[in-house]
Amino acid sequence: MHHVPDFDYQHLAFSPDGDALWAWPAHNTTNAWDRSDTIDLRSGTVRSGRAWDTGIVEHPGGGLVATYNSDQGATLVLFARTDLASGPLRFLRRALIIDVDGYEAPVFSSDGRRFAIRGNAYEETLSVYEFPTLRLMLFTTLGDDEPDRLSSATGEGADVADWSRHNIAFDARPGVLWIGRPDGTLLELNLDEETVTPHPLLGGAPVTALGRLVTGDLVAATATGEVVLVAVAGGPHIPDREAMVEVVRTFVDSTSEVPDDDQDLERHLVLADGERSWDQDDLDSVTEASSADPTWLQVQAAVNKMRADGR
Template sequence: MTELAVLARLSGDEEFPVEQLTCHPRLPLAVGTSSGCRSVRVLDCAEGRLRELAVLDVEPGTTPWGDSGPQAVAWHPHRPLLVVADGESLLRWTADGPSDPVRTPAGAEYEALAFSPDGGSLWATPSAEDGWESSDVLDPATGEVTGTARSWDTGVGAHPSGELVATLTSDQGATHCLFARPGDTAMRVQRQALILDVDGYRAPLFSADGRHFVIRGNAYVDMLEVFAFPSLRSVLSTTLDEDRSVEWPRENLAWDARPGVLWIGTPTGSLLELDVESEEATEHASPDALPISALAATADGSLLVARDDGGLVLLSVRPAAPALEPNNDVAVFLAGTEDAPLDGELEDHLALTDGTSSWTDDDLATITETGPGDPTWLQIQAQMNRFRGPATT
């Protein structure tokens, strides 16, 4: 039986509880951000303690939909280096403290940041020059644009191997989950892609062993969708709140170090321990019943929980998971796809699946009939094809 034990607590601002926790992938560090709040909290989670290393004063962030959101932040994958977007500059924090801001290119209003898996480049979106039509590749030290890449939004999830990343391109009609291998500086998007209905999703999150990933959304319902990797098979698709009477936290998921176990933070303050393959869930009650505002897993597999009163709690998970076996899942995935062209309309080159069915370019160009159970995006595609008439060659 899994047991959760409180290791440490830290108080905070009740007016602006942390809404997003971003943990360093290898070091006992985390950062907490909130919508509409200028404070970015840098946290030390080492050796079962929880203490605040710094509070950075940063301009509040925005979302791709123009709403107020947490600031855009990114941890270097190996070093204790945090980069935060602050209007017309990038703030850098290291173990020695904050350094002088680095100015971003004229016109840049970066809403999401991510380091390349080797830490050599900083990926930023939207592009300073082309807006949401593309993204920028920056020198992390100078903020200089060293290249551009395909458009992406929301965030980037890295496979634990560092050999593949996943991100989103969102649209009201449909969202593509794109997979990319890190190139010399930029992402090289692959033709194999996942398609999701409507928009409003959070960044993909890979499990610790890389054999699953989860996507949280969408704009209309509190969906939770889990896929196997590298097959992209749909493992679980569920709605967190069927009657939409309760607002669930947007950043409320964390993978356990054990394969296939996902933690879900709830509005009642409890934590759900979910086996994604068996779909069996165990609820761990909260001793104080305070709603959870954010959840993340630290580098050592502990759970970091933010609560509505502004407080933070660090929890240990027992029993601890055994060491993970290395695998070649990314190689298997890449062997079944290829790089998409760097130019032109990306959608013209994607091979799409929703985890259950797949579609080729010809399928999408000729489909005219759908059923009521088909996804909205496919019904829209069929309607457009009927309006245009038969495809010609």
């Protein structure tokens, strides 16, 4: 691949049409960590764009991708259209903000109406959000002792240090998320019915990775080197392609692109936190936050209060 710059990129992703390679950080700029490269694989042309990290995941409906802009205090889940010509990512103003950093790339459900996120740098968290609303449906810590049904199912006998970060997958049914445990059990989480069903299928070998096949069945990898195909009950589920496209259209129509000519990305974003949205005026005016609030909100409130007090 002689068109790709000779540079130690940290993260790479192909554009959905295969014509471009997105790469971060940028290879030829003084603020490399704040920019990214888009490499045209036909011509070798390299164009500069906004920073992203971890991975770029296409929505099942096409025309939209999700990625991160991570910082120790907070991670932005950013969305960009891809139904235009391949080029640098052009982020949309609607975004999701999640606490701290160190997350794995989002995993979309088969119908694109939900996505799950595993993280973070400090805890083994699992979050599920609705799309396009960005409403938080589920938040739990794997291995936690909280007395809810999912935490009980994930916590019993599981060492937090043993959890894989690649242990979740939606099957072909849009509302069913599977979680691989360190003891070889697969948990079937039905988000609509709010039920958790354990399946001790892998003979006690820790699950190291879990994925969905195009058939809707699962493929699991274990710490003993096995790769196991898991048939999912219910038969094949044929997704409604037009409905998935409409989900993307609804999201895109509800927002607009961040201007290219302003390097201050966050100033233009409307940030959802799973419960409410924050525009820049909201963030500039908040002065109260409790210890139960996310770190980023506590920091923002403290900074604003200091400014208001003239310190």
